[in-house]
Amino acid sequence: MGTSNWTRRDFLKVLGAGAAALSAPGCKAAPGLSGGKSKGPNIVLIMSDDMGFSDIGCYGGEIDTPNLDALAADGLRFTQFYNTARCCPTRAALMTGLYQHQAGIGHMMGDRGSPGYRGDLNNRCVTIAEVMKLAGYGTYMAGKWHVTPHTKPEGPKYNWPLQRGFDRFFGTIHGAGSFYDPNSLTLDNTQIPRWEGFYYTDAISDYAAKFVNEHKGDNPFFMYVAYTAAHWPMHALEKDIAKYKGRYKQGWDVLRAERHAREKEMGLVDPKWELTLRDERVPAWDDEPLKEWNERRMEVYAAMVDNMDQGIGRIVEAIRKKGQLDNTLIFFLQDNGGCAEEYGSRGAIKPDPSKPVELKPMRPDELQTRMQPTVTRDGRPVRTGRGVMPGPDDTYIAYGKGWANASNTPFRLYKHWVHEGGISTPLICHWPGHVKKPGTLCHDPGHLIDIMATCVDVAGAEYPTTYQGNSIQPMEGVSLSPTFRGKPLAERAIYWEHEGNRAVRVGKWKLVSKHPGGWELYDLEQDRTEMHDLAAEHPEKAQELKPLYEAWADRCGVRPLPLKKPKKS
Ligand SMILES: [Ca+2]
Numbered sequence: 125m126g127t128s129n130w131t132r133r134d135f136l137k138v139l140g141a142g143a144a145a146l147s148a149p150g151c152k153a154a155p156g157l158s159g160g161k162s163k164g165p166n167i168v169l170i171m172s173d174d175m176g177f178s179d180i181g182c183y184g185g186e187i188d189t190p191n192l193d194a195l196a197a198d199g200l201r202f203t204q205f206y207n208t209a210r211c212c213p214t215r216a217a218l219m220t221g222l223y224q225h226q227a228g229i230g231h232m233m234g235d236r237g238s239p240g241y242r243g244d245l246n247n248r249c250v251t252i253a254e255v256m257k258l259a260g261y262g263t264y265m266a267g268k269w270h271v272t273p274h275t276k277p278e279g280p281k282y283n284w285p286l287q288r289g290f291d292r293f294f295g296t297i298h299g300a301g302s303f304y305d306p307n308s309l310t311l312d313n314t315q316i317p318r319w320e321g322f323y324y325t326d327a328i329s330d331y332a333a334k335f336v337n338e339h340k341g342d343n344p345f346f347m348y349v350a351y352t353a354a355h356w357p358m359h360a361l362e363k364d365i366a367k368y369k370g371r372y373k374q375g376w377d378v379l380r381a382e383r384h385a386r387e388k389e390m391g392l393v394d395p396k397w398e399l400t401l402r403d404e405r406v407p408a409w410d411d412e413p414l415k416e417w418n419e420r421r422m423e424v425y426a427a428m429v430d431n432m433d434q435g436i437g438r439i440v441e442a443i444r445k446k447g448q449l450d451n452t453l454i455f456f457l458q459d460n461g462g463c464a465e466e467y468g469s470r471g472a473i474k475p476d477p478s479k480p481v482e483l484k485p486m487r488p489d490e491l492q493t494r495m496q497p498t499v500t501r502d503g504r505p506v507r508t509g510r511g512v513m514p515g516p517d518d519t520y521i522a523y524g525k526g527w528a529n530a531s532n533t534p535f536r537l538y539k540h541w542v543h544e545g546g547i548s549t550p551l552i553c554h555w556p557g558h559v560k561k562p563g564t565l566c567h568d569p570g571h572l573i574d575i576m577a578t579c580v581d582v583a584g585a586e587y588p589t590t591y592q593g594n595s596i597q598p599m600e601g602v603s604l605s606p607t608f609r610g611k612p613l614a615e616r617a618i619y620w621e622h623e624g625n626r627a628v629r630v631g632k633w634k635l636v637s638k639h640p641g642g643w644e645l646y647d648l649e650q651d652r653t654e655m656h657d658l659a660a661e662h663p664e665k666a667q668e669l670k671p672l673y674e675a676w677a678d679r680c681g682v683r684p685l686p687l688k689k690p691k692k693s
């Protein structure tokens with residue numbers, strides 16, 4: 125790995141170098157804002173897709189993320205921040221400050237026949253962009269939207285970013301696609317074809333930096349940057365993959381052990397929490413027959429994250445060049461845990477490489493409509509299957525369970541489930557002068573719903589009770605700003621439901637169920653890796669938490685499985 129002798133000192137050195145870079149001479153505090161209604165800071169909310177708790181450097185990963193590490197060194201890192209375990213629900217909760225069912229997106233983009241599961245943002249919620257716009261902010265978005273089923277070029281567009289509070293938008297309406305040729309690629313309200321040399325992660329970074337550069341006036345801006353890295357397919361540029369060649373030779377078992385050691389060293393996880401066992405469906409690395417293929421899958425994954433970090437560096441640089449870095453609150457988080465879906469990576473290689481296929485190339489101006497293209501622009505077949513070496517545009521596969529298991533070190537389960545591996549995310553908060561002790565950790569539990577509350581708080585914005593004639597549900601979260609000053613958050617209950625997987629956490633206690641199983645109870649202070657179910661030992665605690673969950677589920681429109689099938693409209 126070349127990282128086994130990584131010490132705390134090495135990490136601090138990296139962080140220190142980054143911090144120095146960020147606060148280089150010439151980077152003076154921004155002048156006070158004048159003009160716009162809000163005197164609040166700029167807010168940049170960056171989220172990545174399908175990554176585990178331990179992937180980035182400042183959370184124990186070996187992937188090079190110097191720009192995120194620098195933000196962490198100068199900011200605050202949460203060790204117990206939570207998402208909803210899945211793409212669409214996370215985006216719905218993040219954007220609205222409500223639980224996803226309250227915003228209409230309890231599952232994915234299909235209509236499951238009840239208000240909590242319409243698969244489309246409802247009109248009883250507002251987005252952060254809508255609230256910030258009311259406060260006088262410029263509002264920009266680059267990246268993946270994924271909170272409406274209407275992804276076609278001609279709409280309907282009532283729930284596209286420009287209709288939900290953003291002044292400018294570049295990105296994709298749909299939730300997944302090729303990084304070289306994504307479907308539903310959109311500029312403002314118009315779908316566009318990809319251009320020559322296109323790579324989606326770079327395009328998101330460049331548009332975000334461009335929006336920073338083009339922002340005019342004295343009013344602050346809110347920008348949402350939603351990367352699709354490192355969601356499948358494993359697509360990365362050769363220059364970025366080259367850096368990771370051979371880095372995963374020792375396999376997922378060693379990787380998990382190394383990441384766990386660094387997490388303990390950095391104080392991110394408690395040494396008394398046992399490292400979870402390897403997923404029983406994953407072979408020991410020594411027994412894995414396709415080592416070269418598996419190494420390549422992880423090399424590409426790492427390269428995708430690396431490229432995103434480079435782009436975050438360019439966005440931060442654009443803000444710094446404007447003299448606005450000290451006046452900008454930057455968040456970084458991830459939308460769900462590492463993804464064990466073996467998308468495109470099972471079975472024989474298709475189409476069969478030994479049998480030539482004749483495919484029609486796509487016109488340069490043709491809109492891409494397929495999540496998984498069958499053909500590259502120049503007419504080569506896009507291949508899936510076990511053994512396809514990922515990276516280039518004619519492949520479409522996932523990185524697989526073994527690496528997802530390592531991404532989620534030291535926790536259990538994955539994207540979809542609400543055990544800690546599915547819902548735990550890094551949260552970095554960077555705001556010079558306001559985060560009082562740079563480089564520190566906050567161990568208070570927090571949730572996506574808190575981002576809206578924090579934005580409203582720091583911007584001095586008003587969260588509306590009615591919007592465009594509709595009455596708006598009160599926000600569910602709390603402002604995280606006390607934690608910037610080293611103050612604790614008040615204890616409260618936090619809830620999850622996704623695909624019948626359920627949980628409630630109050631303080632150190634978490635009651636959790638993996639559908640269709642029963643309730644398990646964990647003391648997260650002693651055992652955050654959920655290795656020792658205390659439901660039988662502490663039935664009174666389980667009995668205390670169960671009605672809390674049920675009351676929440678009832679209040680927020682959560683329905684038990686099976687949900688109805690999507691209806692044809
Ligand atoms: Ca995701």
